[in-house]
Amino acid sequence: MEASLQPLIGLYRPHNLGGLYYGPDVVRNQIRSVLRSETSKAFIVTGCSLATKTPLIADLETLLGPENHAGTFSGIKQHAGATELEELTELVTQHNAIDTIISVGGGSPIDSAKAIIFRVHQKTQQWLTHITIPTTLSAAECTIIAGYTGYDGVKTSVSHPKLYPSYIFYDPKFGLHTPPRLFLSTGIRALDHAVEIQYQPCTTKMPTRMMTLSSISELFRLLPQYKTDPKNEDVITGLFLAAYASLGFLGQNLVPALMLSHTLGYALGSPYAIPHGVTSCITLGGTVKLVARLKKENARNLSAILPHIGEKQSGNNIQDCDSVGDRILQLVDLLGLQTTLTEYEVGTDQLDIIAARSLRLDPGKDILSQDKELFDCVREFVRSLW
Structure with missing residues (x-):
């Protein structure tokens, strides 16, 4: 049964969200608990401002520690482009141990993480876990759509049910750093x-x-x-x-x-x-x-x-x-x-x-x-x- 044109006739099938955590310091207190295993390797996807003008990314890297942190890409720009996504996908696929992407930021890092997961699956047939820590109210974490800017400068997208994040962390400590x-x-x-x-x-x-x-x-x-x-x-x-x-x-x-x-x-x-x-x-x-x-x-x-x-x-x-x-x-x-x-x-x-x-x-x-x-x-x- 598909969605109905009549709002009182329909079927609701929820997404496969593993958990939505909210409140002060939930990232610090809970994020390691949602990794696949004690040896999981997580790759952080974020923007330059968060990485260089706030302590958030450095603190997250420390929190993960060398045992769980595989690397960080902080070059995501507004309306993330196809070229960046190609570079990122290559970085992630070169590191066979990575099983998790952690996106930190607004719509561009979150959509980029989803697009990377989609592309990695195309190459390897494996689905990576997506943990997202939003810092804006764009709600990009709430869809199965990964929007990005194509080579022609126009917004395009990919979608798949597996692109819905596995875990969402709404931590006001991260929101405090948003202009x-x-x-x-x-x-x-x-x-x-x-x-x-x-x-x-x-x-x-x-x-x-x-x-x-x-x-x-x-x-x-x-x-x-x-x-x-x-x-x-x-x-x-x-x-x-x-x-x-x-x-x-x-x-x-x-x-x-x-x-x-x-x-x-x-x-x-x-x-x-x-x-x-x-x-x-x-x-x-x-x-x-x-x-x-x-x-x-x-x-x-x-x-x-x-x-x-x-x-x-x-x-x-x-x-x-x-x-x-x-x-x-x-x-x-x-x-x-x-x-x-x-x-x-x-x-x-x-x-x-x-x-x-x-x-x-x-x-x-x-x-x-x-x-x-x-x-x-x-x-x-x-x-x-x-």
Whole structure:
């Protein structure tokens, strides 16, 4: 049985997550306990900033010790590219004893680790264990998808049920080292996941939509608290868990289908070097209003968000969706995250390219008549983002 187009008819098959650990010092206290054996060799995948500007990676290497630490790669950049992944895969496959990848950081190190595991399996038929320690709220650890930038500069991906991490560690001690603006913007990315799941046609009612509504409520509650006090470990832990709830309950039977704010994010992210948390700040509020007008079902599902952010439904779904969109825009403003494509030096000559890519159309070809009306709607929305 596959995912159903009817939210009250379906099957939920959970991912094969071995454990989700959360709270202060869970990495220090528990990470060695989830290694395959006392002689496991773990390879750390992370970014330069975490490795050189914080003590986190050095401390993790010490914690693993020479008996369990096989090496570290700290060259993962934003929107990790195919060239880096080839280099990493070669490093890992040369060391036959490695059985574990530990990713530390945001979406790029986590997705890179998944992509490496996929490539190693292609070469050796072996699946490596993936332990991940997120430092942002991007929730990349919550999917079976490994996104990376292809040689053409456009985001691409691979997916497999085995790419879901074996263990996730939400440790606020790691979150304390994330720049607050980055942490906040990835919180809007988590909100993007949770909001778009409400009208994604193949998501299950239980637990997916129910958990994502809880995630929306928690993100609206906790992000302003974090803005006021970014050193509060309870708030950081709560936000990690809210990010998990935004995407972690999709299950294995989901038919993949990215919705408009996400496809716009991919059209804007890699090609113009805009972080995905920022793309969600730019696109999410407006897309809620737009997609509500495309289908009555969209409007009905998105309007259900309103009570979870402290508002009453009016009975007019379009009006309620406008209120949801406005509340998202107000939250982005409150967090100091408002921005435009102009600030990221994206030229207005890219308008048609962005609109086409967001709809998975070839920007170099004429738009077919059946796609023209939707393309024109999206094009006008993208125009407003400068």
